[in-house]
Amino acid sequence: MDDTDLGTLERHGDRAVLTFTRRFPHPPERVWRAVTRPEHQAVWFPQQIVGERRAGAPLRFVTSVDPDESFDGEMVAYEPPRVMEMTWGASRLRIELHPDGAGTRLVLTEEMDDVGAAARNGAGWHECLDRLVARVEGTEPLRWGRRWRQVHPGYVEAFGPDGARLGAPDGWDADLPDDPYAPRFPHHPDP
Template sequence: MKDTLSQSGGGRSALRLERRLAHPPERVWQALTDPAELAHWFPSEVRVDLEVGGRMGFVFPGREAPDMEGVVTELDPPRVFAFTWGDDQLRWELRPDGEGCLLTLTHTFGDRFGAASFASGWHACITALAALLGGEEPAPGDMAELHESYVEAFGLAEGAVETTEDGGWRLRFERQLVRPAETVWQALAGQTGAAGLTAGEPVPFGFRTEGVPAGAITEAEAPRTLSYDWEHAGRPAGRVRWELARGTGHGARLILTQTGPPGAEQERTRSLTAWRRHIALLAAKLLRMRG
């Protein structure tokens, strides 16, 4: 098993998953291209005109009209099947390997921070494909833990440092979480703040981290946003803002930013480390909570 994430140009990312399957390319090809077999392991129902330029429709359970559309971009039986998936590109390649074959999936997309969701999803799909080929029922796995392992493996937990127009700095963390915004908000705000927080109130412990002294809440809209000024030497030094957006649809997308003034490099470095650890602890806590 070999999974990698790389830049593909134009601000897009390429996720590459490689698996060895104990079946020849011709048998796997059928499972990759036959809608009747795709229904057992692919994340949606598939309608396909199997020729280059042929139209594709991806229908999710309970809906009649295609939720997404695509076009076949490459077709070389039983070696390569590539198509668009909305704005993304999927390329499936099969190479003989002994009595079986080597399957390589390359998924190219624009949402880099969604990579862990995509990787864990395709991991589960390919596991189900292998089970189908072997005449077995796929065993359900823990997608949340798998997702978090990909976050770490792909370096998606790290924060970025940006320079602001006034010469100050902005820290930015973006992370796809495994639970919905309501559950994340409860984890951050605690029981007393889960129903709602207002400007002027103290910042709940979950929204604060060591080394970043918090003033009062300046803005709060449960379960989406919370911001406050952080203090240095007893005076406001910048703004901390939490946002819980939709992300990949598998859970909330956390975007955390902190701004700071010029000349506060030590505080910037300390904050970068502290928030990295704080978000990791939040992610671990969410794994123990039901969505």
């Protein structure tokens, strides 16, 4: 694992802020499409995001692995092709795209209530972002859960015991089915 890809953790009492940075050799508009369009999100985001792409819109996050675990949120900011921010359950998730030379620098932050979930969520976002990179680059991502298991020990070590009180999400201790999220969008055109 390349430690430069590890997310960082800032603690503010019982709150935690995870931050991740990825660079793409593509313009922000291309990365934005991969970040925001449902047919591309199906490759990298852990749930289907149902709702309008506009500030103030109610959202529903639906997982095809267990639809009973769906939850609500709200689109807080939506400024193409720069910012998408939403409440995601009890967390706040923000994705920013910045021009970076001829490419794009993506910054993802999750502000969360439970510092103890930091290593679990850090490994989860790490996997999601690796899948986003694969999507933008047109390569095949690893099966869901595999990358999480590879990087989770690094997050446990980096964030310490109080940042690692929660283990793998249900079912992520083994490879998930071929791709439990793909059936929503069987054809994934390039972003």
